[in-house]
Amino acid sequence: MKFFIDTADVSAIRKANEMGLVDGVTTNPTLIKKAGRDHEETIREISSFITGPISVETLSLTAEGMLKEADEYLKWGNNIVIKVVMTPEGMKAVKELSKRGIKTNVTLCFTAMQALIAAKAGATYISPFVGRLDDISQYGMDLIRQIRGIYDNYEFETEVLVASVRHPIHILEAAEIGADVVTVPPSTLMQLFNHPLTDSGIKAFLEDAKAFAKG
Numbered sequence: 001m002k003f004f005i006d007t008a009d010v011s012a013i014r015k016a017n018e019m020g021l022v023d024g025v026t027t028n029p030t031l032i033k034k035a036g037r038d039h040e041e042t043i044r045e046i047s048s049f050i051t052g053p054i055s056v057e058t059l060s061l062t063a064e065g066m067l068k069e070a071d072e073y074l075k076w077g078n079n080i081v082i083k084v085v086m087t088p089e090g091m092k093a094v095k096e097l098s099k100r101g102i103k104t105n106v107t108l109c110f111t112a113m114q115a116l117i118a119a120k121a122g123a124t125y126i127s128p129f130v131g132r133l134d135d136i137s138q139y140g141m142d143l144i145r146q147i148r149g150i151y152d153n154y155e156f157e158t159e160v161l162v163a164s165v166r167h168p169i170h171i172l173e174a175a176e177i178g179a180d181v182v183t184v185p186p187s188t189l190m191q192l193f194n195h196p197l198t199d200s201g202i203k204a205f206l207e208d209a210k211a212f213a214k215g
């Protein structure tokens, strides 16, 4: 399972990348706003050191507008993926971009039928938002299970990219189900390291090493 990092914070991406944990990056308008920097400058900087796919979200609500934005975003790096919202206009854009060999990420997916539509349009990635479903008392991971099953039934190549990840259990279940990618906020990524037995084990080893360590 690939790990994408879900942020536009360049220093957080660098830190995760140093640990070999960045197979790609996802951004959205909220994350760009949070990073507080110019959109183009931020994406160009990420693209200068990340070789994996970087999703950049279109803002237009028409296919024509999305395609224009895609032309612009593609100049910002050689690994840009065009992120498009799950709408009829969005799917028109995905179909055209896919025909041109350009990678796409369909975002704001909340049902298996939306995922089926995105795959039929030729999306490279589908982004089901598990955390936002949990927020409204629907099991987000059930959606991942459904999409995995449907894509496998028909051998769709669209990759299941688990988005809106809020905690390590989302990542554990994504891996158990066989999702292709999870996109993880930096703070959740760091939570994956934690275990009290690891901490107490390190402490005990260092204590015991005092008995033979030189200097």
Ligand code: E4P
Residues within 6 Å of the ligand: 006, 026, 027, 028, 107, 127, 129, 131, 132, 163, 164, 165, 183
């Ligand atoms: C990533 O592609 C999504 O935009 C992101 O994971 C959404 O996360 P949120 O629901 O925490 O805003």
